[in-house]
Amino acid sequence: MAAIPNLLLAALPRKSYAELLPGLTPVTLTFGDVLYEPGQKIDQVYFPSDSMVSLLTLVEDHLALEVGLVGLEGVVGSPLALGVDRSPVRALVQGGGAARRMSAGSFRSALRRSPPLQRGLLRYVNALMSQVTQTAACNRFHLVEARLARWLLMTRDRMRSDEFRLTQDFLSHMLGVRRVGVTEAAGALQRRKLIEYSRGVIGILDDRGLEAAACSCYRIVRNST
Amino acid sequence: MAAIPNLLLAALPRKSYAELLPGLTPVTLTFGDVLYEPGQKIDQVYFPSDSMVSLLTLVEDHLALEVGLVGLEGVVGSPLALGVDRSPVRALVQGGGAARRMSAGSFRSALRRSPPLQRGLLRYVNALMSQVTQTAACNRFHLVEARLARWLLMTRDRMRSDEFRLTQDFLSHMLGVRRVGVTEAAGALQRRKLIEYSRGVIGILDDRGLEAAACSCYRIVRNST
DNA sequence: GGGGCTCGGTGCGTCAACGAACATACGTCG
DNA sequence: CGACGTATGTTCGTTGACGCACCGAGCCCC
Numbered sequence: 001m002a003a004i005p006n007l008l009l010a011a012l013p014r015k016s017y018a019e020l021l022p023g024l025t026p027v028t029l030t031f032g033d034v035l036y037e038p039g040q041k042i043d044q045v046y047f048p049s050d051s052m053v054s055l056l057t058l059v060e061d062h063l064a065l066e067v068g069l070v071g072l073e074g075v076v077g078s079p080l081a082l083g084v085d086r087s088p089v090r091a092l093v094q095g096g097g098a099a100r101r102m103s104a105g106s107f108r109s110a111l112r113r114s115p116p117l118q119r120g121l122l123r124y125v126n127a128l129m130s131q132v133t134q135t136a137a138c139n140r141f142h143l144v145e146a147r148l149a150r151w152l153l154m155t156r157d158r159m160r161s162d163e164f165r166l167t168q169d170f171l172s173h174m175l176g177v178r179r180v181g182v183t184e185a186a187g188a189l190q191r192r193k194l195i196e197y198s199r200g201v202i203g204i205l206d207d208r209g210l211e212a213a214a215c216s217c218y219r220i221v222r223n224s225t
Numbered sequence: 226m227a228a229i230p231n232l233l234l235a236a237l238p239r240k241s242y243a244e245l246l247p248g249l250t251p252v253t254l255t256f257g258d259v260l261y262e263p264g265q266k267i268d269q270v271y272f273p274s275d276s277m278v279s280l281l282t283l284v285e286d287h288l289a290l291e292v293g294l295v296g297l298e299g300v301v302g303s304p305l306a307l308g309v310d311r312s313p314v315r316a317l318v319q320g321g322g323a324a325r326r327m328s329a330g331s332f333r334s335a336l337r338r339s340p341p342l343q344r345g346l347l348r349y350v351n352a353l354m355s356q357v358t359q360t361a362a363c364n365r366f367h368l369v370e371a372r373l374a375r376w377l378l379m380t381r382d383r384m385r386s387d388e389f390r391l392t393q394d395f396l397s398h399m400l401g402v403r404r405v406g407v408t409e410a411a412g413a414l415q416r417r418k419l420i421e422y423s424r425g426v427i428g429i430l431d432d433r434g435l436e437a438a439a440c441s442c443y444r445i446v447r448n449s450t
Numbered sequence: 451g452g453g454g455c456t457c458g459g460t461g462c463g464t465c466a467a468c469g470a471a472c473a474t475a476c477g478t479c480g
Numbered sequence: 481c482g483a484c485g486t487a488t489g490t491t492c493g494t495t496g497a498c499g500c501a502c503c504g505a506g507c508c509c510c
Contacts, residue, residue, distance in 0.1 A: 057362040060441070065362050082351040083344055088358055088449070119308055122347075126307040129354060133313055136361035137282040137290050140401050143496075167457065176365050178498065183459060199457060199506070216285070224313070368466070392487065403468065408489060424476070424487060455507080465498075474489070480482095 006047035006100065007073045008120050016114045023106035029053070029099050031165070035076055035091040042087050043104045045077030050097030052158045054174060055089040064090070065139065065176035066151075067132045071095075071158030073225055074124050080107055081121040094166075094174075095159050130224050138217040144177050145185040149214035151175065152195065156204055157222065163203040189213060231272035231325065232298045233345050241339045248331035254278070254324050256390070260301055260316040267312050268329045270302030275322030277383045279399060281315040289315070290364065290401035291376075292357045296320075296383030298450055299349050305332055306346040319391075319399075320384050355449050363442040369402050370410040374439035376400065377420065381429055382447065388428040414438060 009017060009024075029051040036042060038058060046053065053076045055068035067089065070076050076091050085104065102110070111118050138147060151174060156162060168186060172179040186202075189195045194210045196203040204210060211218065234242060234249075254260075254276040261267060263283060271278065278301045280293035292314065295301050301316050310329065327335070336343050363372060376399060381387060393411060397404040411427075414420045419435045421428040429435060436443065
């Protein structure tokens with residue numbers, strides 16, 4: 001029972017929610033868990049509340065790139081809402097915490113039975129699409145430092161905390177750059193007193209300044225969600 | 226009455242299709258037409274048959290990047306199928322030709338009335354999402370030359386022709402690179418006798434070779450559609 | 451307390467792509 | 481014909497990011 005529940009669920013009419021409830025199992029997602037691999041069958045969907053899941057495309061062998069970030073505003077496993085049961089991406093738990101889980105079967109029948117649920121989900125899919133689109137352009141045009149700043153801000157928004165645990169190596173996979181690239185960018189931000197960094201724990205010191213350092217994509221994505 | 230109709234429509238049961246027909250107006254899309262601008266209301270959807278539409282994100286002022294390509298396998302205006310009536314992207318006619326148009330109103334009520342239509346569309350949205358995802362990674366990791374090769378192949382597949390009209394300047398907006406970048410990449414492909422290029426008309430000479438020059442994204446996207 | 455591990459920082463040389471500016475080819479139209 | 485616009489081609493200095501390799505700092509655990 002999280003203080004701030006998943007927003008997709010919270011937006012449902014009381015009755016729809018009540019019908020859904022028996023299928024929802026509270027779970028704790030832990031950092032590093034892989035919920036799906038690309039091409040793998042989706043047999044559970046997850047509604048994060050305090051947790052956060054990255055959607056990554058994998059290219060060739062060791063390259064990864066985050067294309068979407070799911071927090072309390074969304075659901076992991078959205079292809080199911082489109083009638084498709086395989087994930088095109090890796091879903092990686094990037095911030096551990098509470099979520100609710102539902103089996104693919106229950107989810108499909110809930111969708112059929114509850115138009116409000118379906119409406120909410122489809123709208124979310126659209127928002128996710130926008131996010132992916134914006135991220136694509138961002139990854140193409142913006143400098144690593146700006147992208148890093150954006151990423152940290154997005155993470156903060158979803159975790160609702162100015163401090164979180166993550167290594168530069170992890171970040172390099174999210175941004176699709178070398179680990180050293182993260183070191184350099186993070187070092188620059190740290191020198192400007194915008195963030196603080198130490199052995200896998202990162203803290204945001206000056207969120208205003210960090211917003212200024214981030215590319216405009218941050219605001220655009222936030223305003224469209 | 227195109228020889229090869231739009232595949233989404235063709236896949237419908239005869240009865241659903243018959244119900245849809247009165248709302249469908251045959252139109253000819255012409256190169257350069259902008260069907261939607263970002264943020265603009267979608268009041269018509271388009272089912273291409275012989276035509277082809279690029280979906281572009283715009284960044285800052287003069288930067289553009291193609292994130293998706295819609296041909297006879299899809300529909301332009303898919304957000305409507307998700308209950309959203311604004312396009313996040315610019316939809317630009319990239320290959321002129323036949324399409325069928327339908328008003329947003331008719332489309333929405335058709336969706337409500339025809340589950341097969343809805344199913345088909347949602348599955349298409351999923352495919353589009355995969356395409357956008359793959360394109361994002363491609364734009365991040367692959368060289369201009371390989372991306373150009375991929376783009377030409379994708380265009381050929383949708384236009385079903387080995388020769389088409391497009392300028393390097395136009396291509397540069399699709400790929401999100403400088404015009405000169407296209408000149409260099411296209412020159413390299415031409416020197417290798419894979420393509421032929423002259424004043425806005427491009428011809429594919431050796432599609433096998435071009436496939437080899439393209440990144441793996443080409444096959445991946447094609448196989449997932 | 452020393453070995454192994456993870457994590458972060460630094461310093462190379464290389465390279466694809468960039469911005470800017472300029473040069474040529476072709477077409478059309480007054 | 482000449483002028484202008486469009487399309488393509490070339491050059492040049494700059495740069496952001498890359499791959500690679502290595503170092504040091506903290507940590508855990510035998």
